[in-house]
Amino acid sequence: MKPKVSIITLGVADLETSLRFYRDGLGLPTHDYEDGASIVFFELEGTWLSLYPLEKLRDEAEVEWSAGGTQTITLARNVGSPAEVDATLAEAEQAGAAIVKPAEPTFWGGYSGYFSDPDGYLWEVAHNPFTDLT
Amino acid sequence: MKPKVSIITLGVADLETSLRFYRDGLGLPTHDYEDGASIVFFELEGTWLSLYPLEKLRDEAEVEWSAGGTQTITLARNVGSPAEVDATLAEAEQAGAAIVKPAEPTFWGGYSGYFSDPDGYLWEVAHNPFTDLT
Numbered sequence: 001m002k003p004k005v006s007i008i009t010l011g012v013a014d015l016e017t018s019l020r021f022y023r024d025g026l027g028l029p030t031h032d033y034e035d036g037a038s039i040v041f042f043e044l045e046g047t048w049l050s051l052y053p054l055e056k057l058r059d060e061a062e063v064e065w066s067a068g069g070t071q072t073i074t075l076a077r078n079v080g081s082p083a084e085v086d087a088t089l090a091e092a093e094q095a096g097a098a099i100v101k102p103a104e105p106t107f108w109g110g111y112s113g114y115f116s117d118p119d120g121y122l123w124e125v126a127h128n129p130f131t132d133l134t
Numbered sequence: 135m136k137p138k139v140s141i142i143t144l145g146v147a148d149l150e151t152s153l154r155f156y157r158d159g160l161g162l163p164t165h166d167y168e169d170g171a172s173i174v175f176f177e178l179e180g181t182w183l184s185l186y187p188l189e190k191l192r193d194e195a196e197v198e199w200s201a202g203g204t205q206t207i208t209l210a211r212n213v214g215s216p217a218e219v220d221a222t223l224a225e226a227e228q229a230g231a232a233i234v235k236p237a238e239p240t241f242w243g244g245y246s247g248y249f250s251d252p253d254g255y256l257w258e259v260a261h262n263p264f265t266d267l268t
Contacts, residue, residue: 004180008139047139061248072191072192122195
């Protein structure tokens with residue numbers, strides 16, 4: 001398999017709420033979106049992000065969804081400095097995100113904090129002085 | 135926020151099992167990995183993928199993890215043709231993945247199927263003739 005993820009799709013409870021958060025709050029650019037569309041794509045650098053109603057995503061994949069809830073994914077946005085981590089978390093909070101972990105120095109020598117989107121999906125905002133993934 | 139996801143981190147039950155699946159089974163290239171490391175990074179085109187023990191990920195983010203399990207994320211690998219979808223699913227199955235939805239034509243005019251990794255994380259393998267994200 002070619003080493004690339006093309007799209008990350010988040011199953012969301014309310015498409016409009018999530019669209020407002022990511023498009024209007026965080027400023028992510030949509031791709032060919034028209035009002036009322038049943039899916040939203042954001043054209044990001046590298047891997048794209050998409051939003052799709054949770055129920056439709058489950059139907060689409062035809063998976064038996066356990067109620068276990070033990071899986072966890074985080075999406076990281078790496079930025080250029082600790083100050084930029086703080087600014088990005090503040091921007092997310094202003095957009096309506098919950099700050100689940102305020103930024104602080106990490107054990108691995110970086111600086112990071114976490115926010116969650118309207119569905120509780122976790123984003124880490126991090127500064128990593130050793131590997132540049134900004 | 136700059137429109138980019140730097141890293142997708144999957145919380146996994148057993149790091150060694152997941153490492154074997156993604157590195158040895160799917161052939162993803164690790165980044166600076168040494169035996170026994172507590173985290174694995176795969177250097178992908180665009181957004182990187184990482185594996186981290188579920189418990190550590192939860193501690194790290196300091197989040198109260200609900201048992202709800204209503205969140206769902208899928209990761210898509212877009213390829214160049216329906217035949218390549220079939221081949222990629224076969225490769226994943228050989229690597230130990232469960233095929234949760236065999237490939238078939240989709241309602242939106244593409245062709246896709248789903249497999250799940252050792253933790254049940256869902257990957258869609260898709261051919262989209264309209265938007266090239268291969």
